[in-house]
Amino acid sequence: MKLAPRLAPRHAIAAMVSLLCIATLLPAVARADNPIVQHIYTADPAPLVHNGRVYLYTGHDEDGSTWFTMKEWRVWSSADMVNWTDHGSPLNLATFSWAKSDAWAGQAVYRNGKFYWYVPVTSRATGRYAIGVAVSDSPTGPFRDAIGRPLVENGEIDPSVFIDDNGQAYLYWGNPNLWYLRLNADMISYSGGPTQIPLTTAGFGTRTGDPNRPTLYEEGPWVYKRNGLYYNVFAAKCCSEFIAYSTAPGPTGPWTYRGTIMPTQGSSFTNHPGVIDFNGSSYFFYHNGALPGGGGYTRSVAVEKFSYNADGGFPTINMTTTGAPQIGTLNPYVRQEAETIAWGSGIETEPSSEGGMNIGWLANGDWIKVKGVAFGAGAASFSARVASAGSGGAIELRLDSPTGTVVGNCNVPVTGGWQTWTSVSCPVNGATGTHDLYLKFTGGSGNLFNVNWWQFN
Structure with a gap:
């Protein structure tokens, strides 16, 4: 139920933008398609291709935030990469009775007829960051806590899940370190314990000016396989972050640093990658602070289409206001x-x-x-x-x-x-x-x- 007056916080933010800024922004806004969601702030994109659609799982930055104040996750979907359907919030902090705050960057995957969404939160009992897992029969939810407790808890964040061709699933996560574990086929338990991936300069590049963090790896790993090569795309060198990547012959390494994908840009001091192939093309998701009132704590998800280099490497991808081109057309003669x-x-x-x-x-x-x-x-x-x-x-x-x-x-x-x-x-x-x-x-x-x-x- 909506209560009068029906004035949403985003309207209040927009009203605070100066008249000069509005005059400057509106013509560009009318022509642009990036960021792909404009009525709320979104962050930490995690795309999933399923049955001819792209499902996009995001966080939700609260309006006017001065910190990463996030209470829920959201789902969007598209068949053409430009018209996105809002599916609301099928997962929030209250889904996990043991979580108290910080609905941060997660990822959903499909297996065994179900959708598993891995997310970081802060544990109510310990005050440490932990990884929870929620499950649903539908890509748009509703999701429920799959196990009633943290899947793993070591004080680090940003889970990414990858299922290899042989069926073995891996969970990767970490800031300031980088970890993995082998998930069992049920996707809610694991064999062995967390293994720390060595953060070497050969594997993850060289950071200067911070003796405590010798490599560029910061957070937000996105791990996948393409043409027999394993990729680890990650947020690099806070702050401000850029997006870099490493590759390996196997899911656990050894990793070789390959360079920058998206240089530092975009009015947000963080960034977060998501990479998919869909309908014969490749797409790179990220976030920035491009909307009115946007910034490091009020971010917005955007997407670019790209083509891999002949050797499987990434080209340099820059943020645009045009975004990805439309795939096909929309049929107005169906609901x-x-x-x-x-x-x-x-x-x-x-x-x-x-x-x-x-x-x-x-x-x-x-x-x-x-x-x-x-x-x-x-x-x-x-x-x-x-x-x-x-x-x-x-x-x-x-x-x-x-x-x-x-x-x-x-x-x-x-x-x-x-x-x-x-x-x-x-x-x-x-x-x-x-x-x-x-x-x-x-x-x-x-x-x-x-x-x-x-x-x-």
Whole structure:
């Protein structure tokens, strides 16, 4: 339930940005697709490819944070790398009765028909960092504590999990050290104990100026295998961090330092990698402080498409505001969740009483962009599922920009509650070919209405 006034913290942050900054930022924001989530701050990306979609597991930086104040993890997914669906928060600190704080960088993997999410938290009993594991039957949760206690606890963070071709799974983690252990096939227990990986300069590069940390390795390992070569991509040399990598002939080494992937940049003194192959291309996920109010404790996840060098090495990857190109197009003639967004302005999301999430806190002039919508020969009508305990309003359907051609206008009535849903429809004229679609929300003052889903006919 939402309480009046329906003003979200992100709105308050945006209001504090100076008029000059707004004038400078908004034109770029309207054209950009990076960072990939704009209505909350996200950090520590962990992508997972499953059944033709990329599921992205992230942390959530609280608005206005002056520390790594993180209480939950979030899930997003996309089939085209530009329109991302918000699946909400299926895992939080309260999931682990033994955890007290610090919902930091984790990773989810799929095995045996289940999804296992490994996350670092601070133990309530000991005050030390520990690694927990949650499990779900669905990539979007809900997740539950798989074992009711820490999987491993040695005061270090940032778990990464890799399953080798022979079925052996490994858990890697650590800051300031780097550890691994061999997980059993059940993914919630292990054989033997934690083994420390030697941090040699040959394996992880040379750091200068810090006698206590002779190598570049800092935190956030991301371990995977490609074409018979094992990769360890990691955050290097705090602070500010850059992303570097090492390779090895086997999952436990010996590691050889290969160089920088993403140089220091991006208005956040930390960074965190995630690397996948999807639909025949390679993608590099990271975070920065690019959104209004963003910084080292209010970060945002972004993604770049890249190609490996001929020898399997990484090219230099720089942060962009354009992000990855779209794979294919979006079909407007099947139901689309309103929380599937390439870029949004002024919106927020919340769990819907009808399942999934809905967008809300919609004020006059707010909008969402859905990229690469294939209307084909033309749409005849538009339908949406809406609710309003405010004043209602209208959904303007515009092409290619928030001020682009209007092809439809759907009135939204007052329904008597923010979760009291009804369906509305309206005629559409001029929506042909492939365009970026903007749903622009108009009406009086205050919060107008919520939207759960939409569809063209």
